[in-house]
Amino acid sequence: MVDIWNVAILDPVLNGLIALSQVLWGNFGLAIITLTIVVRIILMPLTFKQTQSTKAMQSLQPKLQEIQKKYARDQKKLQQEMMRLYKEAGINPLGCMWPMLIQMPIWIALYQSIMQALAATPENLLILSQHLYQWDMVDQAIPLNENFLGLKLSQPDPTMILAILVGLSMWVQQKMVTPPATDAKQQQMSSMTTMMMPMMFAFFTLSFPSGLALYWVVSNIIGIIIQYFVGGGWGYFTLPSFRPQPQAAAPQNQPSKALKEGNEKKKGQN
Secondary structure, three states: OOOHHHHHHHHHHHHHHHHHHHHHHOOOHEEEEEEEEHHHHOOHHHHHHHHHHHHHHHHHHHHHHHHHHHHOOHHHHHHHHHHHHHHHOOOOOOOOOOOHHHHHHHHHHHHHHHHHHHOOHHHHHHHHHOOOOOOOHHHHHOOOOOOEEOOOOOOOOOOOHHHHHHHHHHHHHHHHHOOOOOHHHHHHHHHHHHHHHHHHHHHHHHHHHHHHHHHHHHHHHHHHHHHHOOOOOEEEEEEEOOOOOOOOOOOOOOOOOOHHHHHHHHHOOO
């Protein structure tokens, strides 16, 4: 099984990445960015289908919640009504899952390729040599130049800039597709879920090679762009407003407080 994975998926992606770096003037950072964009473009139809299926499922959430409340004690009837609703809307509930499952091997292979290509020890170089094709372009590219924009792509980013970019871009992407919750409990859970994944990946970035973090940032930005055009804008993502709320003007036909006190004093004197 491992041999099939290496021959069919990992080795082609790895050698393509190394050969691409040779074409791009020996710049492995540009190779990571370019390959990420190319893979995203190839998988664009699946991404569109996944985004549209997710959007269609979100549009059914109010009706699904009504059905769940109505048949909360009858699970069999609940499943029947949910399937009826999906059928009437022409939606496959697994439509947003299959494109993601198909893409997963590609993303895993790209991740492993970056990790293996940035071999930093003799042992890792030996493992890398077992996956390389006998291409002149690949042989000339080894060892790779790991310097990119002041970073060493085989080492974590000491400035934490990539960690911030990874967390921020992932948070924006999740906010665009996460609808607002209807009650306080769901809102709290949704807020925690939206923040937890970006924070976790930002934490991983602190210990993973910065080449992998660069891939995450580029992939997230492309995902935001795709979601913006497919979803018709920023979706559910909104920036908080810090402008002070205007104070309501006092009605002009009502007497002021000072005038009231003056009238009360006159009445007391009389």
